[in-house]
Amino acid sequence: MSRILGFKLGAIALLILLLLIPLSMIGGLVGERQYQREAVLQDIARSSSYRQQITGPVLVMPYTKVWQEWKTHAKTGVRYLEEQQYSGRLYFLPERFVLNGQVGTEERARGIYKALLYRSDNQVSGAFKLPARLGLGDDLGLYHFTTPFLAVGISDIRGISNDLQLRLNGTTLSFAPGSGDEHFGAGVHAPLPALDSQGGQVLEFAFDLKLQGTEQLSVTPVGRDSRVELSSAWPHPSFVGEYLPSSREVSAAGFKAQWQTSFFATNLEEALHDCVHKESCDGLAARHFGVSFVDPVDQYLKTERAIKYALLFIGLTFAVFFLFEVLKRMAVHPVQYALVGMSLALFYLLLLSLSEHLSFAKAYAISAAACVSLIGFYVSHVLHSWLRGSAFGVLLAALYGLLFALLSAEDYALLMGSVLVFGVLGCVMVLTRKLDWYGVGKNGAGSPVSSL
Known part of the structure; x- marks a missing residue:
């Protein structure tokens, strides 16, 4: 060459x-x-609401446990009874949990950048079945209960756009701001009338939740039997979370997805127990599923x-x-x-x-x-x-x-x-199969090249 x-x-x-x-x-x-x-998308979300995760409802019963315990005086050795007390809460998950959501999307623009917002109209219903003697057995008499409430965790309460009313066994109750329990973060709660402490009571509940958010809507399947259905005209869903839909239909006209889980699949009772007693709530927060509204043209x-x-x-x-x-x-x-x-x-x-x-x-x-x-x-x-x-x-x-x-x-x-x-x-x-590479470059521009 x-x-x-x-x-x-x-x-x-x-x-x-x-x-x-x-x-x-x-x-x-x-x-x-x-x-x-x-940065612009986060700024738009900051001005409206971030991605949403719904956790609940969960029935919470605050209590004070009072009992007497024998003590021995350190100097005299005399034994005596001393009253002890402890404050805590009982948590009950629904026997049945159903959520039907219709989700609409809209674009918000700031300069040349656009953010996708959604508005979901959710109908939530289900039932609680309290166990006999609230699962406390013979110790039930030691417990003194205060006002129970229904807690619903909502990750960004700014997205709530309706007056929440709880329908409980035919009675209408109002929700109050705050989940009422630190384990569920932000959200709402509804104070309940006194419940039958002997247990066995069935509480049918329902409420409508209109929620605005950005990017993603997810649900924690809190029921022993959980059924969730989400539908939207958005044609590019991305299903996220720990559980994929049991059935789904996706077309240019939108999507419709259904999830069905049970306690055997979610092990949510153990996750809630770890969150309450071990202060380890990562497992509870991770047990969710939902849909991400993805813009396909990135x-x-x-x-x-x-x-x-x-x-x-x-x-x-x-x-x-x-x-x-x-x-x-x-x-x-x-x-x-x-x-x-x-x-x-x-x-x-x-x-x-x-x-x-x-x-x-x-x-x-x-x-x-x-x-x-x-x-x-x-x-x-x-x-x-x-x-x-x-x-x-x-x-x-x-x-x-x-x-x-x-x-x-x-x-x-x-x-x-x-x-x-x-x-x-x-x-x-x-x-170049017949090209004379040793001759290329000689004689100026080119060199003898075999016929191709």
Whole structure:
């Protein structure tokens, strides 16, 4: 191989490495715009309400336990009875828990950034079945109960948009702010009338909860038998949490999902016990499921993925350019390679800026068309032929089309990328199978080349 060809290949490799500088700067700009977008979304959520998680209802019965205990005087050794008392709470989970929610979505914009908000209209119902003697057995007489209440944990109470009324065994009761129990965080609670301490009582409950939030709505299945149904016109749900829906329907018109769990699957009684007695509430908080309202057009993520393929894309374009130079015995200066490379790098900047105002597909098409047109026009003069420049532009457009296919087919991106690289290598080997590489670079622009 001639020294000239070696210098040319070294210059091309150096140019590819230098182009990593503007590409890294554009990648940093993508991260910066992502950060600004997330800050705006958080600011919108701060002004309205964050993601919501509903935990409850749980029946809470505060009590004071009073008993007498024999003590021995330290000095005299005389035994005597001393009254002891302890304050605590009994917690009862529903025997049946049902939630039906209809969720509507809307966009809130601030500048060029948009946040997706939802409003859910939930009908909550179910029943409590108190155990005999409240599960205390013969010690029931030692307990003195105060006003019981129904606690409902709601992660961001600013999203409550209706006057909550509890319907309990045909009686209407009002909810009060605060869950009434630190283990459930923020929320609401409804004071209840005195309950039959002998147990065996069934309490049928129902209430309507209109809730606003952002990003995600999740529910903790507190019932021995829990059934939750959520439906919405939003066509791009992402089901999250510890349990997937038992059935779901997703279409362009929206989605409908149903969950059904039991105590055997959730082990919620143990999680509640650990939360109350061991101050370990992570297990209770983690036992939830729901839906995340995902925006499928995340232009920053797709632009970031496109930049990851930039080095491969530039390398393939330079390889095509170099083949034109070698096979057509033409001299192309490294500066001309550099200008083409900068045009390829600026494609990603155009894509980023346009995708903030247009859909990603339109932004990609406009950016690709602009770069193909510019590079095709320039290469036509470099190669001294409009036909060659047009052919180069067609090949470049095909590469952009393949890149878009890679970005769209996330699950098959690696496979498609591998096939693309293998195919390009195969084409290069076929086109140069009779090329005299030792003669390339001699006699100026080119050297004797065997007929292809």
